[in-house]
Amino acid sequence: MWGQRRFSFVARIGSRRTAHEKVVSDPIFPPLPDADAPFAAGLRVTFGGVRHHGLLVLTPLGFSLLRHLADGTFHSGEDLAASVGLTRARVSQVLKDAEASGLALERVKGLGYRLLEAPRFLDAKAVGARLIGIGKEQGGPAPVVIEVVDQVDSTSSELMRRSQRKDIHGMALAAEWQTAGRGRRGRTWTAVVGGSLTFSLGWRFEQGAGFLAGLSLAAGVGVVRALEAEGFTGVALKWPNDIIHRHLKLGGILIELNGDALGPSTTVIGIGLNVRLPEAVRKDIDSPVTDLTKIAGKKSSLVDRNRLLARLLSELATVLEQYSNEGFAPFAAEWQHRHAYQGKPVRLLLPDGAVVHGKVAGVDASGALVLADGPRRARFLSGEISLRRA
Numbered sequence: 232m233w234g235q236r237r238f239s240f241v242a243r244i245g246s247r248r249t250a251h252e253k254v255v256s257d258p259i260f261p262p263l264p265d266a267d268a269p270f271a272a273g274l275r276v277t278f279g280g281v282r283h284h285g286l287l288v289l290t291p292l293g294f295s296l297l298r299h300l301a302d303g304t305f306h307s308g309e310d311l312a313a314s315v316g317l318t319r320a321r322v323s324q325v326l327k328d329a330e331a332s333g334l335a336l337e338r339v340k341g342l343g344y345r346l347l348e349a350p351r352f353l354d355a356k357a358v359g360a361r362l363i364g365i366g367k368e369q370g371g372p373a374p375v376v377i378e379v380v381d382q383v384d385s386t387s388s389e390l391m392r393r394s395q396r397k398d399i400h401g402m403a404l405a406a407e408w409q410t411a412g413r414g415r416r417g418r419t420w421t422a423v424v425g426g427s428l429t430f431s432l433g434w435r436f437e438q439g440a441g442f443l444a445g446l447s448l449a450a451g452v453g454v455v456r457a458l459e460a461e462g463f464t465g466v467a468l469k470w471p472n473d474i475i476h477r478h479l480k481l482g483g484i485l486i487e488l489n490g491d492a493l494g495p496s497t498t499v500i501g502i503g504l505n506v507r508l509p510e511a512v513r514k515d516i517d518s519p520v521t522d523l524t525k526i527a528g529k530k531s532s533l534v535d536r537n538r539l540l541a542r543l544l545s546e547l548a549t550v551l552e553q554y555s556n557e558g559f560a561p562f563a564a565e566w567q568h569r570h571a572y573q574g575k576p577v578r579l580l581l582p583d584g585a586v587v588h589g590k591v592a593g594v595d596a597s598g599a600l601v602l603a604d605g606p607r608r609a610r611f612l613s614g615e616i617s618l619r620r621a
């Protein structure tokens with residue numbers, strides 16, 4: 232793959248299913264009905280909900296209905312219907328479905344409907360306003376332009392498609408809902424509307440794939456720096472690019488790249504973070520996960536997704552700019568310091584099913600994991616590590 236003139240690379244890790252990673256053929260997601268207009272072009276949304284206990288299917292109009300309700304005040308059925316162009320009966324049906332999916336809704340005669348736990352939707356303006364300060368003219372990295380969409384198949388797929396027609400350097404795309412969010416190794420990525428951050432950032436490098444081997448690790452450093460700057464403590468990395476807290480998965484990074492083997496390359500850095508995952512959704516994910524609301528604890532008002540997204544984009548832009556000049560080397564020591572498994576005895580499951588044991592010695596300049604077995608050292612480019620009990 233590396234030797235080809237055009238290449239496409241997806242960060243590779245081991246074969247065990249991890250947090251958020253479900254096989255694409257998951258029967259929980261049957262095909263959408265096409266006949267039920269206006270729901271035909273809809274999307275599945277779990278609002279604090281239980282995917283297998285009821286999926287809310289929303290059109291962009293349905294989304295706009297919930298945006299109206301997101302201010303947390305009462306809205307009459309009539310006003311809602313008029314504002315989104317649905318019938319009152321349809322409004323009532325969408326809201327019933329939303330409730331069945333776990334959305335806390337209050338109905339008061341004469342007043343209408345109110346969302347009890349209104350999600351604060353992503354807002355490109357709010358994010359963009361906080362991005363001021365990055366950009367060459369401020370002496371910082373390249374400017375980042377943010378776009379927010381209600382739904383898309385995958386923010387990474389969409390940016391990759393766009394890269395065929397235009398330069399996506401510094402282009403960030405965040406979605407409230409991904410209909411086909413992707414994790415590593417062809418798995419899907421589970422997220423909830425209002426309770427996750429799913430976004431991708433496009434970046435152009437003059438170099439080729441060899442130089443970019445450590446990029447996903449450097450991006451991990453950027454993500455943890457951003458979370459720390461926003462007051463979240465105890466967040467760490469797990470090789471190759473999981474974001475964890477107390478060994479529970481908080482988020483993941485998917486790097487995809489396209490270009491000539493020796494450069495230039497267009498990369499799409501896709502990031503998924505759990506902000507507030509309902510219990511029922513956690514249960515549906517195969518391995519243990521956590522979210523930022525839990526980490527923040529009593530300070531959970533800390534979790535403002537717009538602010539966090541701006542911080543993540545700023546830190547990532549800084550990291551990517553430095554990486555383009557110096558590669559992974561300047562990040563290696565920090566990465567190791569932030570690696571929850573550094574110096575620990577681990578079991579490494581290789582993609583072919585083989586298992587290797589060793590102590591984590593660190594990562595090399597290309598981001599490969601270095602395991603020590605006595606005086607011997609071996610490097611690994613892919614696989615999945617877990618702690619080995621002594």
Ligand code: BTN
Pocket residue numbers: 252384385386387388409411412413414415420428429430431472473482483484485501502503504
């Ligand atoms: C992993 O498997 O740990 C990586 C998950 C990456 C998920 C993010 S969400 C935004 C972007 N779009 C996708 O389809 N995937 C990435």
